Amino acid sequence: MNLHQLRPAKGATKKEKRIGRGEASGKGGTSTKGNKGHQATSGFKNRRSHEGGQMPIQRRIPKRGFKNPHRIEYKVFNLGQVEHLVAKYDLKEFSLESLYVNGLASRTDRVKLLGVGELKTKVAFKINAISDKAKSAVEAAGGSVEILK
Numbered sequence: 001m002n003l004h005q006l007r008p009a010k011g012a013t014k015k016e017k018r019i020g021r022g023e024a025s026g027k028g029g030t031s032t033k034g035n036k037g038h039q040a041t042s043g044f045k046n047r048r049s050h051e052g053g054q055m056p057i058q059r060r061i062p063k064r065g066f067k068n069p070h071r072i073e074y075k076v077f078n079l080g081q082v083e084h085l086v087a088k089y090d091l092k093e094f095s096l097e098s099l100y101v102n103g104l105a106s107r108t109d110r111v112k113l114l115g116v117g118e119l120k121t122k123v124a125f126k127i128n129a130i131s132d133k134a135k136s137a138v139e140a141a142g143g144s145v146e147i148l149k
Helices: 079-089 096-101 132-140
Strands: 075-078 093-095 111-114 124-127 144-147
Touching: 075 079, 079 093, 079 111, 079 132, 093 096, 111 124, 111 132, 132 144
Parallel strands: 075 111, 093 124, 124 144
Antiparallel strands: none
16 A cells, blocks of 8 residues: 555545635536525525515414413323322322422422222312312212312
C-alpha cells in the first residue's frame, strides 16, 4: 500500500453542495432558488401553516360540536376498584390526601365514586362527588360519605 492509494472508508465523507459560489460551480446565479419572488430572497422563512394563498386547513374543515367551558372533569373510581385499593394500600379512609400519597391521583384531581362492583369493607369516604348507587352501597357496608367542595 502506498500513500496515493489511501482512501477514507466508504460513507465516511460526503460531498457538500456549495451553493452560490459562482457560475462555474453549476449552482451559481440564482443558487437553485429560481427567479424572482419572495422565496428567492435572502432571509426567507416559510411559516409552517402557510399554504401559499390556498384556503388554510383550519378554515377549510367544517366545525362541529361544542366544548363546554364549565365542564368538571373527575378522576373516577368504581366500588370494585376501591375494594381492591383498600386491600392493597391498607386504607382506612378513602380521601384525596390518601390517594395523592399513594400516587393514585394528583393534588388537583377531583374524585368521583361510581357504583360498579361490590364493596364489602367499611371505609370512610371524603371525595368530591358520588353516585346514588355507590352512596347506598357504602352505607350498606357500614361506611360514611363526606362530600368536599
